[in-house]
């Protein structure tokens with residue numbers, strides 16, 4: 001979906017989002033999904049109710065695709081998905097109001113020329129008057145050490161600054177669920193730590209795909225995906241060391257194969 005399609009899709013969605021904690025939980029039942037000509041999910045079933053769920057897996061394993069299913073950016077060929085009490089197929093247009101999405105590539109997310117407009121959009125969509133939405137956007141920026149950024153052109157920000165704006169835009173309307181695809185990869189250490197602390201305090205259910213395993217160490221549940229299959233599902237203490245060892249073995253094998 002391009003920027004303008006995404007904008008018009010979001011414009012057409014109806015109804016205010018429930019407050020965080022009011023609705024929650026995600027259920028996938030026998031979900032089948034092809035990406036391009038290739039089958040990815042073949043009968044995936046998951047019940048996701050924990051507040052902090054991390055997704056790990058090699059490039060192309062299906063993390064982004066799983067997150068995109070949750071806010072209606074893609075739809076499965078077969079199977080049912082319920083998100084925050086909504087049937088994802090019947091209520092596709094309402095899903096962006098339930099699932100705040102932070103894209104891996106900020107260019108897929110940014111719709112407006114200025115920082116304030118980008119952050120205020122979701123608030124105005126919830127029915128806030130324009131002036132109030134803009135004031136709240138400025139307050140959120142100030143709370144994250146970005147006072148005075150409101151008028152700045154998003155195009156002129158660094159990648160990390162754009163990523164921060166995208167995260168604040170997703171958080172601003174307080175949707176019950178946040179789906180975050182590598183959300184902190186470009187942020188400097190101080191901004192990353194400050195945002196992590198803020199994310200930890202948020203009441204929302206958060207699903208986060210990350211290659212930085214340290215970010216997920218305190219999560220409630222980790223799903224390890226390989227080629228669209230959940231190969232491990234458990235606590236960080238259970239899954240992350242096994243995943244790390246697997247990846248190190250993969251790297252060693254690749255290095256060996258590359259030797260002359």
Ligand SMILES: Nc1ncnc2c1ncn2[C@@H]1O[C@H](COP(=O)(O)OP(=O)(O)OP(=O)(O)O)[C@@H](O)[C@H]1O
Pocket residue numbers: 035036037038040057058059060061062063064065066104209
């Ligand atoms: N727009 C698309 N069209 C066709 N195939 C796609 C598309 N997007 C992803 N795929 C394919 O779907 C599979 C899963 O990709 P996905 O982006 O979900 O993986 P990922 O685990 O998020 O990877 P990464 O760690 O690189 O972000 C891959 O084989 C990929 O090539």
